[in-house]
Amino acid sequence: MRLSRYFLPVLKETPAEAQIASHRLMLRAGMVRQQSAGIYSWLPLGLKVLRNVERIVHEEQQRAGHIPLLMPTLQSADLWKESGRYDAYGEELLRLTDRHGRDMLYSPTAEELFTDVFRSYVKSYKDLPLTLYQIQWKFRDEIRPRFGVMRGREFLMKDGYTFDLTKEDALHAYNRHLVTYLRTYERMGLQAIPMRADSGPIGGDDTHEFLVLADTGESEVFYDSEITDLSFGDREIDYDSVEQCQAVLEEFTSRYARTDETHDAALFEQVPEARRRVARGIEVGQIFYFGTKYSEAMGATVQGPDGKPVPVHMGSHGIGVSRLVGALIEANHDDRGIIWPEGVTPFHVGIVNLKQGDAEADAACDSLYASFAALGLDPLYDDTSERAGGKFATMDLIGLPWRVTVGPRGLKNGVVEVTSRRTGESEEMTPEMAVEKIAGIYAGR
Ligand SMILES: Nc1ncnc2c1ncn2[C@@H]1O[C@H](COP(=O)(O)OP(=O)(O)O)[C@@H](O)[C@H]1O
Ligand SMILES: [Mg+2]
16 A cells, blocks of 8 residues: 555544543544544554454454354344343443334344354254354443443454353363463464453353453453463464363463452462562453353253253353454554554555655665565555655554665665664665565564
8 A cells, every 4th residue: 555545544633532542542543533422433544453353353263163154233122032131231232213113222242143043043962062153343332431442332342152062061162262362362462361250140150351451451450470471372272172271271260360350359368479460451352151041041952962952051252353453552552653563463564765756766665565565465655755754753653563764875775774663673674685574574474
């Protein structure tokens, strides 16, 4: 993409309504525009990041054998009356009436619809286990939408639902999700810590929230500092192996890590004092085993091995896809702007032409652009006639991890400059080496 032809409405002023860095930077970098409280348009740059986050979520879900489908956002209230949640859900549920006077709602989550699809088609235990998921917009009429896309009213969520014959199988599905989530966040360049969460009125111990540590997070968290040394890394895992998934769960959840909702001061005291941490975090996902609550209420049974009907054991597992875009910025920025991790960056590399109109500089930029594109990389070429300082400020603001700066002076010596947004370090090299270096960084992504 050439900047002169792109739609990148960056703002010079810091918007007054934004209280936290990610919200300010998303508005300034022209990623989103607020249309009404908690409801955003995703502008081209923001959409690219959102799609990258989504792609990683899809890839990691499908790697584990989970199957994508898509449910409607507007749903009939009938299923919700069947589950009992139409009355229980409260003011966050946006209720609507269609022209025939039928009660409808905008889905805030989708247990009912998935259970309905399941019960309509799956009849035998032989068709289990099954995990169906979607990445779809949700609406919750939050009383205080704030912090931009972090707590929106309309937001994009991955929600997955597991159907199993026994509790044991359902807990394997739970553990498998924990593994997929660890991998998902790490691929985005984020550390998200599974913490024991509150299961609310449904009860049970089997729920964890994933929290990204950040001072601006909405949750207070208490943890053993050893947990931040853990990383999933590039280990291979067999998602069908109960032992392997269980081992990962134990590794990542055996140390103390809880949100304020489940915090237990007496237990926390048992962590050596030097390792006790109290901080804040952003919830970017949650896994939840809830047994037969919906399958019993809605008659989602399968024929068991002995021919008798059995209500299936279910779990639901969510990732805050649009919130992650904000969380990624909270965790990766400085006072000049965003610093995208390579896994989610909207463009792989920025090309800055210091002297637009200079025949040699223009030709060198065009050639770099073509070389990157030929390697499947997506460059953003600032081919405008803005002065150098302004071009650097825009590149720093929008946070591309790598920048290649091209000017007549360097070209006289046959070199361009490659700069890392994260470290600020620059290196001079030939254009060919610049392409090779940057292609190498993205190889395998
Ligand atoms: N209002 C919101 N705006 C953006 N993301 C949200 C919002 N509410 C929930 N999410 C994201 O969706 C994920 C799954 O939702 P869920 O666990 O049902 O939310 P909650 O715990 O807030 O009720 C959360 O972990 C969070 O990342
Ligand atoms: Mg949650």
